[in-house]
Every structure is written in C-alpha cells, then in structure tokens.
Amino acid sequence: MPRIKVKRTSTVTDMTAMCDVAALLLTFFILTATAKQPEPLAVSTPSSTYEFKVPAENNATLTIGQGKVFFEVAGQKVRARTLELIGEQYKIKFTPDEVNRFSVIGTFGVPVADLKKFINMPGGDRMKPGVQTGIPTDSTDNQLNNWVLLARKATAEVNQQPMRVSIKGDSKEEYPVIKKIVDVLQKQKVNKFLLVTNAEARRK
C-alpha cells in the first residue's frame, strides 16, 4: 500500500505584509493627531460626567487660574483677523509678518500694549514665567471684553458661524474670580458657556 505523503510546510509566515499595514496605520495616526500645544498657564480642570466635546472650530477658550485670564481663539485665519481688529481698536499697526506669527500662537495672556513685543519674542521665551501676566479685565481697561467681542466678529466674518465661549477654570479657583469673567461676557449677552472638564466615569 502506498503511503500518503504529507507535504511539510514551513511554519514561518511572511510578516512583511503585516508590517506594512502596521506602518501604514502608524503613519496615519501620527499625521492625523494634533500636537498638544504647550500651555503658558497650567490648570487642572474639575471632572464631570458630561459627554460633550469641546468644539475645535468657532470657539474661544478662556483659561482661568491663579487669578489670571488667558485667551485663545480657534483657527489661524480667525486669529489673524482678530489681531487686525484689535490693532484697529487700539491704533497699533501690525505687520503681515507679525499677524502670521500671531496666528500660530495658541493661548496667551499679555496686555495689548505688550502684544507687539510678545509676538516678536522667540517661541521659547514666551513660555518663561513672568512673561505672560494675564489679560487685564478691570472695568477701566477691559481688554478681555474687546478680545472676546472682536474674536466673535472675526469668527462671524471668516467662518460665518457664531462663536462659542469655553471656560477652562482651575478646580481650586475661587468662584468670585470666575464670576467676574462671566459677568464680562454676560455684558455682551453671551449667556451660554462651555465649562471645560475632564471626563469622569458615570456612577450607577
């Protein structure tokens, strides 16, 4: 009786194709991920169970911590337009180069008078402690009010969309500080806010 011949195959599989797929996925994720911007004012936000994502566009974020306020508006075009409007308001002439540089700066907190100097600083110097002192919110010189107002105007011009206001407050910040900022916004009839929080698992 003839014996059935079983062909022995090698157990080594070709991993090249799998490696290709993995590399492709890796490249995709690296490219689509947005790099985390360095923040001049570190705050630890409280946590909540809300499941609402902070919008990536048409949004301005006010960071509140240590009694200071920092400002950021989303979108490079909107930022550039906001700076132009601020320039008109405070009679400061910004060169196109300065506008370009400003459009890539994320969160900042300097008075308008120091803005020109701040924009022309090298990126590393901007993050040094003591450089950014927060945006003035006194009733006599309420620059925050103008920033928010003009950012809304710029968002409406560039994106034809209303702008949302997010408040990123530090957990330990006392309520009166938050109230002062919210009151500034309510004067402009901004009554809806987004409070930035960390995600927390829901009980029950």
Add this chain to the structure above:
Amino acid sequence: MAELNTGGKKATPRVDMTPMVDLMFLLVTFFILTTSISTPQAMDIVKPDKDDNNKDNKLELKASKTMTILLGKSDKVAWYMGEAGASAPTIESLSQVEKAIIDNRKVADASGVKGDFVVLVKPTSGSNFKNFVDIMDELEILKVKVRQIDDDNILDNEKAFMKEKGIL
C-alpha cells in the same frame, strides 16, 4: 557574461519581521489611546440673561417646588425648600446632597402642584470652581431639568446664616 560570485553559502534573504510587527502595533495602540484621551469634555451651561428691560426675564417659581442650594466654603452646601427664611437651611457636604435632592423631588412631585421641580444653585464667594462644576454635574446625573444659576441675588439672611455656620 561574468557572474559575480561571492562564493560560499547563499544567505537566506528572509528577515524575521515578527519583532518589528510587534513594535509597530504597540506604537499604533499607544497613539490610538493617547489621542482619544486628550480631547477634553465640556459642560454646557446657560446663565440667566441680565437684561432688565426684557420682561421675559422674570420667572415665577413655585415655593413648594423650589430647592435652593447655596455653595459654601470647604465643600459644604446649605439647602432649603421654598422661600428664604421660611425654613432653616440644612448644612451638608457637597457629596451627600444627592440624597436630599432626590427626596425633595419626590415630595415636590407628590404635592400635586403644577410645574417642574426647580433647583436654584447659588454659588457664594466661599465656593470654588470645582464645587460649582460638581453640583451642576450632580443635577445632570439626577436629570433635574430645570436648574437655575444665580450668583447675583444672594440674600442677606442667607449670608447671615452661612456666616453663622462658618461656611462663608
């Protein structure tokens, strides 16, 4: 044509890719996890309009269906039902107020008075941002539909009570 002969054994051109694939997937996993975590969540809140000329801004509340929660110092709250001064507020820690809200809602719903159960949140100068976020979150979890934030009209007798109890 002359062939280049290096002589000796022919080395296999096959390289073992397994460790490389392992590494790749590790990196992919890492990137997937980190990107989804970093997106911050937001809480949507609405504050009452401050325009006094707008007649629609005055909202009448039923005393028997209104619970006022005052946020005070060191994570403490004081709450009472109905009008201020009518009943002495109860002092509790913020993490335990949940039960009081549930009980009050049950009583209010059973009373048969028309209208929704309303929670009025009054953050005072003693509270911090976290307290405010926590209470709003609690109300969201408990599905209290009508909630108002009032930080302008903290009444004198409320202040006096909180001072007396040392939470303002």
